[in-house]
Amino acid sequence: MDREMAIVESSNHLGASSPATDTQITMNPPLINEHEVKGTTESITGSSGNEIPMEAEQANSPHIETGEELSKSPDISVEKEIENTITDDNGNLKLELPDNLDNADFSKLLEFDAKNDEALFNSNELLSQTMNTVNEINIEGISDDHNEEVTPRNNISIEAVISHDDEKEKTQDNSGAVKVEEIKGFEETGIKTAQPTTDAIYTEKNESPAEEDDDDDTPSTIIIEKNNPLHTRNNSITPIMFQQHELLTQPSQHSVTENNSTDAETFERKPSEPSNESLSLPNEQPTIFAYARLDFQSFTFYVQTLHAIIGRRSENDFSHKVDVNLGPSKSISRRHAQIFYNFGTGRFELSIIGKNGAFVDDIFVEKGNTVPLRNRTKIQIGQIPFQFILPEQERNEDSKSPENPEVTESEIKIKDLKKNELKPKKKVSTVTKPKKPQAKAPVKKDKKPPKLPKKVYTLEEIPLEYRTKPTISYSAMLTTCIRKYSTAKGMSLSEIYAGIRELFPYYKYCADGWQSSVRHNLSLNKSFRKVSKEGKGWLWGLDEEYITERERQKKKQSEMAIAKAHAAQLKLEQQQHRQQQVPSQKGKKDIVSQKSPVYARKQNISQTLAANRAASNKKNTASDNQRTMKYLQEQLVILTRDRKGLSKQVIAAILTQALAMTINQVTQAAKNKGITGNPLTALMDKNPQHLNLILAAAVNAATAKVTKGEVKQLVNPETTAALAAKAQNSKPITQPIVQTPNVPDRPITQSSASASSHNINYMHDKPPGPFDPSSLSRFFQPRQNARVASPAAAPVPVTVAQSVDIPPKPKPTLNSGGESESGSSSSTASSSESESDSDSGSDDGSGSGSDASGDGSSTSSGSESESDSGSEIDEKEDKGQSEDVKHNDTEDDVIHNNNGSSNGHDTLETDEEGHDSKRQKIVEEIDSVNIADEEKIGGTDNNINIAINSSIK
DNA sequence: CCGAACTTAAACATTT
DNA sequence: TAAATGTTTAAGTTCG
Known part of the structure; x- marks a missing residue:
């Protein structure tokens, strides 16, 4: 010893x-x-x-x-x-x-x-x-x-x-x-x-x-x-x-x-x-x-x-x-x-x-x-x-x-x-030290030395930093390794082993066994492909397309998660604000305050929304939705004229979130109240002031959230009231705004859509300029048609009923959504379903792990296909984003430009299309947010709902 | 609790 | 033949 x-x-x-x-x-x-x-x-x-x-x-x-x-x-x-x-x-x-x-x-x-x-x-x-x-x-x-x-x-x-x-x-x-x-x-x-x-x-x-x-x-x-x-x-x-x-x-x-x-x-x-x-x-x-x-x-x-x-x-x-x-x-x-x-x-x-x-x-x-x-x-x-x-x-x-x-x-x-x-x-x-060093004797002499058993390191022998297994997954590890070390011809398995050891010294010291996992991943994970054959085995490379796609999906998921979180917070904030801002409703608030029933509703709500969406789609209520959305956008723009020094991106993010919040809350409230039809439209028509108040509250909530509290109030309630008054008068105006269909709003859209990092990056790319509200309008139109804006009357009641009835489960909801979608699917997948689908798809894809089940394959094709057009769009958008984002992304490795090869999906849309897709994406994201909000919406909404209801009524 | 993602093993086939 | 390499399957773990 x-x-x-x-x-x-x-x-x-x-x-x-x-x-x-x-x-x-x-x-x-x-x-x-x-x-x-x-x-x-x-x-x-x-x-x-x-x-x-x-x-x-x-x-x-x-x-x-x-x-x-x-x-x-x-x-x-x-x-x-x-x-x-x-x-x-x-x-x-x-x-x-x-x-x-x-x-x-x-x-x-x-x-x-x-x-x-x-x-x-x-x-x-x-x-x-x-x-x-x-x-x-x-x-x-x-x-x-x-x-x-x-x-x-x-x-x-x-x-x-x-x-x-x-x-x-x-x-x-x-x-x-x-x-x-x-x-x-x-x-x-x-x-x-x-x-x-x-x-x-x-x-x-x-x-x-x-x-x-x-x-x-x-x-x-x-x-x-x-x-x-x-x-x-x-x-x-x-x-x-x-x-x-x-x-x-x-x-x-x-x-x-x-x-x-x-x-x-x-x-x-x-x-x-x-x-x-x-x-x-x-x-x-x-x-x-x-x-x-x-x-x-x-x-x-x-x-x-x-x-x-x-x-x-x-x-x-x-x-x-x-x-x-x-x-x-x-x-x-x-x-x-x-x-x-x-x-x-x-x-x-x-x-x-x-x-x-x-x-x-x-x-x-x-x-x-x-x-x-x-x-x-x-x-x-x-x-x-x-x-x-x-x-x-x-x-x-x-x-x-x-x-x-x-x-x-x-x-x-x-x-x-x-x-x-x-x-x-x-x-x-x-020496006795090595625990297992037994191997001895190999003869190395001339030729090949027989392998010696790998040395077994004692704990002491292993540097502290290399004693713990890296948290990175094998797929990520392999991706990193290949990216870093691979030549155009790819990397052999042994090289990959070596690369991993270099990148993650833990594997220098740990017992063997990980190599099996590496091989397993190489074989099963679609991120990796055989590039060429050399000697006994293959040289492995990366399937950048697949990886990119996966990355997108992951991002999307993460964004959605973030968006949901934000939405949830915003809702809470909104509720708070509303309570503060709308004294008149206090009494109602009290009632509303009851948060207990929340969850049960959430799913219902989401379902309802999905149903509404589907219904809306089916019925071609788009016009109402568009009108409503335009109105909302317009009002939001007006409300946020005073940007208080906030950048476009920030404003876009705020508007996006505010819109989502408003839609969600109103919808939910309507559901809660059993109001049929398109609550937003109804509220807009019947009580725009109230809607404006909601918007204002949402804007402030979104502002606080987006700015992380730096700016707590972007909109003055009073102003809001005034706007509301105008709003009523100006309703028609909204349309004009809406009309401006697409403009190169990507930045906005993106920003608005995800408001996430990606967007931000993207935003940076754009030249600074005045905030263009039109961008929002664009987004909203398409997306909302599908989702939120369920046209007023028609389907709503049914949907509501469904929502209520439907058992609460998010995923089941998906199914339900799917059902509802079945009807609505025609329009745009953007509906809640699409979200769900997209999510699932993303998951699959993200499942970078595709390892086991070969999800990968499914993910790439399956997810997309399943995800509906919306998902596809998302992907496309993602690519676009990915490009934009790339720089920002910390994970350079991961992110790739799909420049060279575009997936069939990607290819489908051209640049312009890409923009559209981006929009859609954004829309979807928004939807997702909405949905998320919906799902999340709880008692807090009730307050708003009540207020809304009252106002509507 | 469920399912997806991921890890780990192991068995087996193929290649050198 | 022995190893390395690949493939496949299955079970276990973790996490949302």
């Missing part, structure tokens, strides 16, 4: 990553990718010497290390790494590599990890033994403080910085300053690793530690991965993996692969190591993820972190962390040199901290100097020579894909087999 823990911790603060890293040693050139950075962070593989110090000064050493290391250029990077990966406080470790390596290709590595955890650990142990110092520090810091996984990234970063302070004196100063300057000079030689300029990169990283996964880079990386599994990571600093064999090839005997190993022990051991090897690791040659490798005569140290300290371990002094223990020679300073990755220069560099300096490529480098490390750079500290080996370069030469460990291996490989075996075993003993 200890070992494991230690190792893990030491390597990874976060823990999660560590295991992987442990197992696999890949040497990466420091790529800058965020991913890598994240994952990789610096775990210094070797560091693990761990066990020893676990407790102690973790903070110091680790911090220092990281800080120092990175500090120069990398500070940020360090932070990032820390953040991203699982850094620990120490900041050292994070062997997160595996995380990054999501791809199948990487899977090997991962597998290896799992399998070889032991091996790795063993190696670590070896190292630790040899290199106690380093690990100790790390471990200490980790073990003690961290205990667990996550120290907040910030902390880590901070720590790192602090650490610098602590120990840094030496390291930092020298390395830091020197590096930058010197490095530049050396850059050429430096490891180019093809990484992008570090600065930008790491800054980014730093900025978004948490975001690591999300980083934009990832996508590219992922994509790259497709082509080159490893490649993806290349950008980043992810450690490259290579098999230990490779290492073996090199000089000496078995290098101790270990990352962890430290100390003289390592040296000492070497000889022994072989024996260890004999013990053998788990079979294969474990691949080891590492950024670089230090080949000593008797052992090999894998640089698995971005910063490693080379020196003489002081057993007494744990304050000094030593990743690579060069033995007891006094000629070697406890902190003699440090190898770190300079993000600025994109290469590893060596800073000489020890007073005695060192030889680099046979050139003496004094204390305080930093030199770039190239592949094969020879270094001699004291009497100990070793060589710095970059996996990457090796690979790069080949241009190997990341996966091809072989390539890299070719160069590197060689030795290890033995080593691997050796190390792992040892580690095994040490």
Whole structure:
């Protein structure tokens, strides 16, 4: 346990990553990718010497290390790494590599990890033994403080910085300053690793530690991965993996692969190591993820972190962390040199901290100097020579894909087999940590390493932020993933997995099983389609049309929901206002106030309305409705002449809501009273003043609602009264207004219609201008005919009766509505039914989930078809809106312009049609609102109703 | 309480 | 043959 823990911790603060890293040693050139950075962070593989110090000064050493290391250029990077990966406080470790390596290709590595955890650990142990110092520090810091996984990234970063302070004196100063300057000079030689300029990169990283996964880079990386599994990571600093064999090839005997190993022990051991090897690791040659490798005569140290300290371990002094223990020679300073990755220069560099300096490529480098490390750079500290080996370069030469460990291996490989075996075993003993890591043994050797069972992360190993499952649905997740990472050809399943892991690191750490859900969604959800076939499987893409449609539906639903909510509030407000404004009705109010009966009525009301609508439709009462609507619009416009600084949009929204409220209330009241016919028309004809009062109240209520209370009263009751008087006289006038049929009112319509965000956006698009009432008239005409305005007399009574009788259930109502509609359907679906239908349709569609039932299909076609013309229209409108809205929508991903392909539905209507459709939509929305209101209308309405009734009567 | 949406499993088929 | 990939079905969960 200890070992494991230690190792893990030491390597990874976060823990999660560590295991992987442990197992696999890949040497990466420091790529800058965020991913890598994240994952990789610096775990210094070797560091693990761990066990020893676990407790102690973790903070110091680790911090220092990281800080120092990175500090120069990398500070940020360090932070990032820390953040991203699982850094620990120490900041050292994070062997997160595996995380990054999501791809199948990487899977090997991962597998290896799992399998070889032991091996790795063993190696670590070896190292630790040899290199106690380093690990100790790390471990200490980790073990003690961290205990667990996550120290907040910030902390880590901070720590790192602090650490610098602590120990840094030496390291930092020298390395830091020197590096930058010197490095530049050396850059050429430096490891180019093809990484992008570090600065930008790491800054980014730093900025978004948490975001690591999300980083934009990832996508590219992922994509790259497709082509080159490893490649993806290349950008980043992810450690490259290579098999230990490779290492073996090199000089000496078995290098101790270990990352962890430290100390003289390592040296000492070497000889022994072989024996260890004999013990053998788990079979294969474990691949080891590492950024670089230090080949000593008797052992090999894998640089698995971005910063490693080379020196003489002081057993007494744990304050000094030593990743690579060069033995007891006094000629070697406890902190003699440090190898770190300079993000600025994109290469590893060596800073000489020890007073005695060192030889680099046979050139003496004094204390305080930093030199770039190239592949094969020879270094001699004291009497100990070793060589710095970059996996990457090796690979790069080949241009190997990341996966091809072989390539890299070719160069590197060689030795290890033995080593691997050796190390792992040892580690095994040490490490027990992973719960399930059992897998071992896979043979990775040459070909395909058998998959290793996925590593099981302990809670501690998982960064806090990645411990909880994202709330996003699979469909949304897949959509996002594909949008972000997919190429024109689509994404393979494995790529999708990788993309998801990148986007949602939770899936890096969680148990398998989600992949099944992913596949399930890809297959069943119509949002996804097979683009082309590649290899074993398909490349998946998005069905933007379907998605767009779905989005619309969702939006619509949400809007409707919002509208309903608003309507409900407005009603309440209205009632209040009315009570206040209409003192005369007080007595009635009291009566009205009885709210008890509300609900029963609601449904009835809705039904009634539906019936009315249907009836109206049937009877061609449109004229009355239109007339009434015109009147209402006109009055509303008049009432709101004084806009009080409110924008068109706001006014439009207010008018829309006010109209809806008025209609609803009046209708409901009429129903309640058993008034047959078209209550609005009747009221308009018989008692316009009263109607105006209602309108005024509705406007104020709507105003308060729309402005969120900023403006509580847009209309002066007195004025209203006056208007009412006029209204009576002017009734005829209304028509004229109405006449202006369509004008490009979209904005208004939209605004009026939904008054929701979409509309708003849309509104913005429009040029500011005087509010055009005509727009309202337009809307109202069509829609109301269908809905609200049930022509006065005729059907009403029946409807009312129905409404009353009909059992209350919203959905049933739908049915009822459908029934009623059956009759009315002819006119426009806009009726309540249409709403209901649309809703249902939307639901289906929204059911993005179409997953299971294949709703998707139904949704797209079905919903539309079912939804009646109205729904179709809505959709169309939605598209239009979607375009408009797009920008605004936070969900860029989700929203798509349907530019390219339009659904049949969409296609049906042309632009103009689209406008019409929009109008209709709006109308529908309004209707929906009305309906909603209707449904919701409760006792409050009664008051109004009473008033209305009285007035009417 | 119901149903839709979504998740999770599992069985099975297909492909490489 | 083993894995990966796809498809389908079913059961469970959540939410409105």
